[in-house]
Amino acid sequence: xxxxxxxxxxxxxxxxxxxxxxxxxxxxxxxxxxxxxxxxxxxxxxxxxxxxxxxxxxxxxxxxxxxxxxxxxxxxxxxxxxxxxxxxxxxxxxxxxxxxxxxxxxxxxxxxxxxxxxxxxxxxxxxxxxxxxxxxxxxxxxxxxxxxxxxxxxxxxxxxxxxxxxxxxxxxxxxxxxxxxxxxxxxxxxxxxxxxxxxxxxxxxxxxxxxxxxxxxxxxxxxxxxxxxxxxxxxxxxxxxxxxx
Numbered sequence: 001x002x003x004x005x006x007x008x009x010x011x012x013x014x015x016x017x018x019x020x021x022x023x024x025x026x027x028x029x030x031x032x033x034x035x036x037x038x039x040x041x042x043x044x045x046x047x048x049x050x051x052x053x054x055x056x057x058x059x060x061x062x063x064x065x066x067x068x069x070x071x072x073x074x075x076x077x078x079x080x081x082x083x084x085x086x087x088x089x090x091x092x093x094x095x096x097x098x099x100x101x102x103x104x105x106x107x108x109x110x111x112x113x114x115x116x117x118x119x120x121x122x123x124x125x126x127x128x129x130x131x132x133x134x135x136x137x138x139x140x141x142x143x144x145x146x147x148x149x150x151x152x153x154x155x156x157x158x159x160x161x162x163x164x165x166x167x168x169x170x171x172x173x174x175x176x177x178x179x180x181x182x183x184x185x186x187x188x189x190x191x192x193x194x195x196x197x198x199x200x201x202x203x204x205x206x207x208x209x210x211x212x213x214x215x216x217x218x219x220x221x222x223x224x225x226x227x228x229x230x231x232x233x234x235x236x237x238x239x240x241x242x243x244x245x
Contacts, residue, residue: 001029001030001031001032001053002034002050002051002052002053003020003031003032003033003034003052003053003055004033004034004035004042004050004051004053004055005020005033005034005036005054005055006035006036006038006039006042006054006055006057006060006074006077007035007036007055007057007060007093008037008038008057008059008060009057012093012114012115012116013035013037015115015116016055016093016116016121017033017035019116019121020033020121021033022118023118023121023122023125026204027125027129028237034051038060038071038072039060039071039073039074039076039080040072042054042077043072043080043081046081046084047084048084048085048087048088049085049087050085051088052088052089053088053091053125053128054078054081054088054089054090054091055091055093055112056075056078056090056091056092056093057074057094058073058074058075058092058093058096058111059073059074059095060072060073060077074092075092075106078090078108079106081106082107089128090106090108090109091108091109091110091111091124092110092111092112093111093113093114093116094111094112095113109124110124110127112124123166126214130146130148130149130165134148135148136148136183136186138183139182140160140162140172140174140182141159141160141173141174142172143162143170143172145162145170147182147186148186148199148201149164149165149168150163150164150183150189150199151163151165151198151202151214151215152196152197152198152199152211152213152217153179153196154196154197155175155176155195155196156171158175159171159172159173159174160172160174160176163217165202167215176195176197180197183197188200188201188236190229190232190236192211192219192220192221192222192225192229193219193220193221193222196219196220198211198213198219199213200232200233201236202214203236206221206230206233209221209222209226211229211233
C-alpha cells in the first residue's frame with residue numbers, strides 16, 4: 001500500500017505521519033508513506049497507481065512558506081490526480097469546512113478537521129479498507145450484510161446477535177450452524193467458544209482467555225480451546241503482517 005501526505009505545514013505533516021504509522025501498526029498493514037510540501041512537488045511525475053491513498057491539505061501556502069497567490073491548493077492538485085487516476089482514494093485535511101462541497105467534485109472519501117484526531121483518521125481508513133475488501137453478502141433471518149463487516153456474533157436461543165462495523169447491531173432469528181455455513185471459506189472467522197464466532201481481522205489483542213476486538217468488546221475463549229485459539233491468533237497475525245492493503 002502506498003500513502004501520500006501533501007502538507008506544507010511541517011508540524012501537521014509530522015503529526016499525520018505519526019497517526020498513520022500508529023494506525024498501520026495497530027491494523028497490521030504494510031505500507032509506505034511519501035510526504036510532499038507543495039502540490040507541484042506531488043504532481044511531478046504523476047501517474048496512475050502511484051499511490052493508493054492521498055491526504056491533501058486544502059491550503060498549501062499558509063504555514064512556514066511565503067504565500068503565493070498563484071500556488072495550487074490541495075483541491076487543485078486533487079483534480080489533476082483524478083484526471084489520471086480514477087481509483088486513488090482522496091482525503092482532505094483542513095481547518096475549515098469550506099471545502100466540503102468542492103470535495104465531492106473529485107469523489108473524495110472524506111475530509112478531516114485539524115488538528116486531526118487519531119479516532120477520526122482510524123474510522124475513515126477503516127471505511128476505506130472495508131470498501132477495498134472483496135464483498136461477501138450474507139443473508140440471515142431476512143437481514144443482509146457484508147460478511148467482512150461482521151466483528152463477532154453469538155448464539156442466543158433461537159436468535160443470533162450480530163455485532164457489525166461502526167457499532168451496528170442486528171438480532172436475527174437464525175441458527176449458529178447457518179451462520180457458519182454463510183461465512184464458510186472466509187478464513188478470518190474463528191469459533192473460540194461454543195456459540196461464538198469472531199473476525200480475527202478486527203481483533204486488537206488477546207487478553208487472558210478473551211479476544212479484544214476493535215471498539216473494546218471482549219469475546220470469551222473456552223478453556224479447552226485456549227491453546228488452539230492462541231495458535232490461531234499468532235498464525236493470523238503472522239499472515240496479516242505479511243500482506244499489504
